Amino acid sequence: MSISDRLFKLRSQMAMLGVDAYIITSADEHLSEYTAEFWRFREWMTGFTGSAGTLVVTHENAGLWTDSRYFIQATKQLGKSEVKLYKIGVDNTPDYTDWLFSELEHGNVVGMNGKTISIEGLRALKKKLSEGNIRLDAKIPLEEEIWEGRIPLPEDEIYELDTQYAGLSRTEKIKLVRAEMKNMDATHYVVPMLDEIAWLLNLRGDDVENNPIFHAYVVVSHNNVNLFIDPHKITSAVGKKLAEDDIKIFLYSDFYEYINEMPKLSNVLLDPQRCNGFIYDHLPSQSKKIERLSIITRLKSKKNPVEIQNYKQAMVKDGVAMVKFLMWLNATVSGGKVTELTAAHQLQQFRSEQSDYKGNSFTTISAYGANAAMPHYAVNEKTALTLKPQGLYLVDSGAQYFQGTTDITRTIALGPITDQEKHDYTLVLKGNISLSMVSFPYGTRGSQIDVLARQAMWKQGLDYGHGTGHGVGYFLNVHEGPQSISTKDAGVALEVGMITSNEPGIYRINQHGVRLENLVLIVEDQKTEFGSFLKFETITLCPFDKSAIDISLLNDDEKKWLNAYHKMVYDSLETQLSKEEKDWLKAQTIAL
Numbered sequence: 293m294s295i296s297d298r299l300f301k302l303r304s305q306m307a308m309l310g311v312d313a314y315i316i317t318s319a320d321e322h323l324s325e326y327t328a329e330f331w332r333f334r335e336w337m338t339g340f341t342g343s344a345g346t347l348v349v350t351h352e353n354a355g356l357w358t359d360s361r362y363f364i365q366a367t368k369q370l371g372k373s374e375v376k377l378y379k380i381g382v383d384n385t386p387d388y389t390d391w392l393f394s395e396l397e398h399g400n401v402v403g404m405n406g407k408t409i410s411i412e413g414l415r416a417l418k419k420k421l422s423e424g425n426i427r428l429d430a431k432i433p434l435e436e437e438i439w440e441g442r443i444p445l446p447e448d449e450i451y452e453l454d455t456q457y458a459g460l461s462r463t464e465k466i467k468l469v470r471a472e473m474k475n476m477d478a479t480h481y482v483v484p485m486l487d488e489i490a491w492l493l494n495l496r497g498d499d500v501e502n503n504p505i506f507h508a509y510v511v512v513s514h515n516n517v518n519l520f521i522d523p524h525k526i527t528s529a530v531g532k533k534l535a536e537d538d539i540k541i542f543l544y545s546d547f548y549e550y551i552n553e554m555p556k557l558s559n560v561l562l563d564p565q566r567c568n569g570f571i572y573d574h575l576p577s578q579s580k581k582i583e584r585l586s587i588i589t590r591l592k593s594k595k596n597p598v599e600i601q602n603y604k605q606a607m608v609k610d611g612v613a614m615v616k617f618l619m620w621l622n623a624t625v626s627g628g629k630v631t632e633l634t635a636a637h638q639l640q641q642f643r644s645e646q647s648d649y650k651g652n653s654f655t656t657i658s659a660y661g662a663n664a665a666m667p668h669y670a671v672n673e674k675t676a677l678t679l680k681p682q683g684l685y686l687v688d689s690g691a692q693y694f695q696g697t698t699d700i701t702r703t704i705a706l707g708p709i710t711d712q713e714k715h716d717y718t719l720v721l722k723g724n725i726s727l728s729m730v731s732f733p734y735g736t737r738g739s740q741i742d743v744l745a746r747q748a749m750w751k752q753g754l755d756y757g758h759g760t761g762h763g764v765g766y767f768l769n770v771h772e773g774p775q776s777i778s779t780k781d782a783g784v785a786l787e788v789g790m791i792t793s794n795e796p797g798i799y800r801i802n803q804h805g806v807r808l809e810n811l812v813l814i815v816e817d818q819k820t821e822f823g824s825f826l827k828f829e830t831i832t833l834c835p836f837d838k839s840a841i842d843i844s845l846l847n848d849d850e851k852k853w854l855n856a857y858h859k860m861v862y863d864s865l866e867t868q869l870s871k872e873e874k875d876w877l878k879a880q881t882i883a884l
Contacts, residue, residue, distance in 0.1 A: 293440065295373040298337050301438040303351055309432060312400035313392055315417075316347040316435075321407040321568055322486050322507070325771055326654075328500050329443045331408075333435040336442075340369045341670060347375070348388045350395045357388050360757030364666040364801065381757065389420045398425040406430030406569040411562070411583075414569035430569055447524045450497040450506050452533065453490075453767065457694045459598030462494045463537050465591070469512055472587045478561035480554060481587065482575075483510040485566050487769045488588040489519075493539065496767065497525065502654050503769050504692055509547040511554075516540055520547040548574045555579075563589065585784075589774050592765070594789035599696070599766045600813065603791065604831055606696035607811075609646040611833030611861065612868045613691070614700065616642045618835075619876045625706050626681045632658040633676040635687070643691045653690035653697045653770040660685045664703070664805030667758055667797065681707035684717070684804050684840070690770055699770050699793055700832050701809035705840040713806075716798040717840040720806045722748040723796035725850045727760065727777070727828070728810070728857075731817045734824040735785050738777035738792070745777070745796040754798055761792040764811060788826065790814045808836065833861050835880040843884060855883040 306314055320331035325343055334340070334347045342362035348355050354375045358366050366377050379385050386394070392402065402421060406414055409430070418428045435442070455461050460468075469492065473481050483489055486505040490496055497506025509520040519534070520542045526534070534541065542550060551571065554560070556578040562571065563586035575581065595603065617639045624630050636658035643649055659669040660677045664686035679685055685706050690699035703717060723745040730744055738761060743750075745760045761777030764770055774784040775792055786792075795809030812828035819825070835858055846854070858881035866874050 295337070295339060295375065298438070299349060299354060299374065302337065302349055302434060305434050305437050306349075306351065306403065309403065310401060311403035311429065311432060312396055313348060313350045313402045314432070314434060315388070315402060315404040316349075317404075317408045318343060318345050319408040319568075321570075322484050323408075323410055323566060323568060324486055324500065324503075324505075325769070326500055326503050328446055328507070330445045333439060336439060338370060338375050339373070340366050340375075342366060342668060346388060348392065350392075353395060355388065355391060361668040362666075365668065365670065389417065392421070392426065393424045396424070396426055399427075401427050401429055403429045403432035403434070405433040405435065406573070407433070409569055411564040411567055411569055411572045413565075415564075445507055445522070446499040447522060448498040448506070449527050450495050450521075450525050450530060451527075452530060453494045453496050453694070455494070456598070457602055457767065458494045459596040462492065462539075465492050465494070466512065466517055468591060469587050470514055472591075473512070473514070473561060476561055476582055476584065477559055478582050479513060479559045481512040481561040482551065482567060482571060483512065483586070483588060484568065484571060485563075485586065485588075487765055487772060488566075488586060488592065490768060491592040491766075492588055493519070493534075495530070502652050502692070504650060504767060505769070507544060509544070511551065518542055518550070520544050520550070551575055561587070585774060589772075592768075593763055593772065593775060594787055595766055595791060595813075596789070600789065602695035603766065603813070606691075606693040606698055607831050607833050608864055608868060609649075609693060609695070610643070610691055610698040610700065611865050613639070613642040613646055614702070614834040615865060615869065615873055615877050617687075618702070618704065618880075619873060621679075621685075621704065621706075622876075625679045628678065628680070630679045631676040632660055632663065632671040632679065633673060635679060635685075636671060636689070639687065639689055646691075646693070648694040650692040650694065650767070653692050653699060657686065657688035657701075659687070659805065660706075661804060662802045664807075665799045665801050665803060667756075667799060667805070667807070679706055682709070683707070684709060684713050684806065686805050686807060688807060688809065692767055694767060697765050697767055697770055698832075699764055699809065699811060700834060701795055701807045702834060702837070703806045703808060703840065704837050709840060712800075713804055714840055714842045715845070716754075716800070716804070716806050717808075717837075718842040718845045719748050719752070719754065720796050720798055720808050721836060721841060721854075722845065722850060723760075724794055724808045724810065725853050727794050727796075728812065728830055729849065729853055731825050731827045732786070733822070734826060736826070737781060737783065737785055738775055739779060739781040742777050742779055745794070749796070749798065756797045756799060758795075758797070760796055761794055761812075764791050764793060786814050786826065788814055788816055791831070794828070794830075830857060830860075833864050835861055835877065838880065838884070841884075846884075851884050858883070 345358035759778035797807035810832035817827040
């Protein structure tokens with residue numbers, strides 16, 4: 293079925309229901325960034341496969357709104373369809389609500405599935421549309437009417453994550469949650485986010501590609517923990533352990549009915565950014581709603597000592613796989629048979645040889661030349677370029693291990709590169725190093741230090757559209773909050789135990805892209821009369837490509853940091869490598 297046929301079916305349903313426009317988000321009912329195929333209605337409607345985007349359809353026009361990560365990808369995937377691309381953040385691009393004002397008349401109705409938008413998002417949308425006397429009906433899930441061949445929800449079994457990896461038992465975590473609930477005077481705590489449920493219960497699953505999570509809801513009270521899940525997913529062994537810990541099991545489909553019948557005078561804690569609008573609407577009207585940042589969001593962002601120790605083991609495994617891959621790449625590219633796709637497969641093969649490997653943490657971005665100018669380029673058999681012994685190759689990848697979740701980007705010179713490529717590479721490296729070296733007072737937010745990664749670029753009129761750093765889960769989602777390092781203020785301070793990425797970049801459309809990413813752990817630095825200071829400990833173990841560096845652009849402190857980092861990489865990995873691999877790594881990490 294073509295995109296135009298799908299739009300026709302959608303519009304036919306809209307007409308039957310008296311709906312003048314329809315909004316389709318990228319989210320599932322749990323507001324996940326990455327979703328199972330069952331939820332990918334926007335992708336089915338448009339052919340655009342990016343993780344972020346909103347489709348808005350009227351009877352006459354259709355538009356897709358997405359951010360700078362996906363401008364090039366969306367342009368290609370939308371092709372010649374009638375869906376017009378609107379680039380968020382670009383001058384003169386209207387917000388989709390402003391666009392709706394130009395498309396609709398007073399008294400018109402906009403429909404959507406309110407389970408795919410947050411409480412805050414739904415409120416803001418209703419308020420904005422009401423300014424134009426336009427009504428929002430968020431109880432119209434049209435995907436149920438028109439989506440042909442929809443894949444059902446996965447039924448894969450869930451499994452335990454032992455405390456030797458998690459550090460705390462689920463009963464200990466539940467105790468921490470209940471203590472926080474008591475401080476907030478909450479009688480019930482609604483948890484719809486899949487990674488938070490997995491963290492709380494020390495369970496993992498395979499429902500979403502690259503994310504070890506499973507579909508469920510949890511409601512915590514001071515007396516009960518109720519898990520709403522497809523019973524096919526629970527083995528007898530897991531079910532027995534949950535029963536021993538007094539976790540009660542309910543059907544996944546019973547969740548909304550359950551919260552609707554909660555005690556009318558309950559005090560319900562929920563995160564308005566992480567709970568969908570239907571959840572709020574189904575709570576008893578008399579209940580008190582306590583809207584705060586999710587307790588689990590804060591708790592799981594700060595890794596405990598066991599998790600940190602395990603994480604460093606995962607980094608050794610990942611570093612070994614990366615060294616093997618870079619060495620293989622160096623030896624094989626000249627043969628003319630390596631493509632972006634085969635390179636990605638080979639990297640996954642090297643990772644799969646490591647113990648406790650549980651798959652990739654996201655789809656590998658394997659991008660050569662101009663393709664690397666797309667920050668979230670998705671390679672496939674049709675687009676895969678053959679790597680040549682010249683120019684830059686960017687690989688952004690990661691793995692899931694029982695010991696942690698990894699995320700690393702390296703840009704590699706496959707042979708001779710231009711002066712501009714070397715210049716851009718070095719500016720990005722300077723940004724990465726500058727952020728790596730910073731010491732900052734307790735209470736600092738990511739937005740206050742983001743400039744450090746960009747300052748060398750800004751001096752030359754360059755910038756990048758994505759954030760500099762995101763939180764990373766522990767054998768969970770590769771992107772997690774609440775912390776971030778970005779020009780946008782997340783309103784959350786960086787704290788000891790948090791792990792975040794450090795990934796500046798430069799992207800020149802139709803030319804090349806450079807991104808260099810390490811994961812960093814926030815640790816204590818020093819205490820002075822002016823307060824407590826924190827710093828970043830870089831935990832990713834992989835050399836940067838020295839052949840791509842314009843050394844004249846590095847200052848003495850930057851060279852000193854790079855030399856120390858490369859020594860750490862070699863010292864950490866040498867015992868895990870063969871003599872040939874060790875010799876290769878030694879050459880890559882010789883001091884400047």
